[in-house]
Amino acid sequence: MQHHVRTRYVELDWTTQYDAVRTGEVDVAVLHDVGGGDGLTVEPLSVTDRCLVVPAASELAYADVLTPADVADSPWITPVGQSGLADWSGHGEQDRAVEVRSPGGVAAAVAATGRLGLHAEPARTYFPHPDVRFVPMEGPPAVAALAWSTRRHTAAVEAFRSAAHGSAALVGLRRDAPDSDAVSP
Structure with a gap:
């Protein structure tokens, strides 16, 4: 049939x-x-690695791999949605000054604000932005x-x-x- x-x-x-x-x-x-x-x-x-989305002008933009300790004091965008997002991102206290509600908004929010964001590695391909870089980041996979x-x-x-x-x-x-x-x- x-x-x-x-x-x-x-x-x-x-x-x-x-x-x-x-x-x-x-x-x-x-x-x-x-x-x-x-x-x-x-x-x-x-299952893919995660990467840090950083402004292209940032000193972090050309690192080979970053650790949570490398960016512990940096300002972040806040993914809003399922409670598990905060656990996956693992960047601690969120100030919620810049909230993003979908994967497609991460790179644009990083470019506009200079804050950091977290994404799955395939974002390099699916959400490119000329003003950001995607740097491998240690931590739980996506x-x-x-x-x-x-x-x-x-x-x-x-x-x-x-x-x-x-x-x-x-x-x-x-x-x-x-x-x-x-x-x-």
Whole structure:
């Protein structure tokens, strides 16, 4: 039997990423898993290093790797949403002077304010900005995951799940290949 699956793109922020799935606004979501997926099936898709987003003019911009101690006294942007974000970022007390509600806003907030931000390593590719640099940072990795309602595991969810895992595998093969042209995207 052939199933027709219709897809549409819905941008979710950290505050609503799990609730959009719970309420049925979306059937399945790709999200930054920081906990809070109660009532959902949350399945890891990829695990990547994290990186510090720093102003391009900062003395930190050309470090090979940074540690939390290197930036302990620096001002930070504050990711707003799931409570697990603060734990993942691990930069202690937040002054909330600059709040960011979605992954897409981190680089722009860093560029505009001169504060530091934290992101998953793929942000270099997906959220580039000419006025920031992405520097590897020690700490817990970033987990991109798929989430769907445990009550609504449909054929469409399974088709999306299969495609997402296949795409993640291809990206992994491309990055691991000795010749970058060995596997095309």
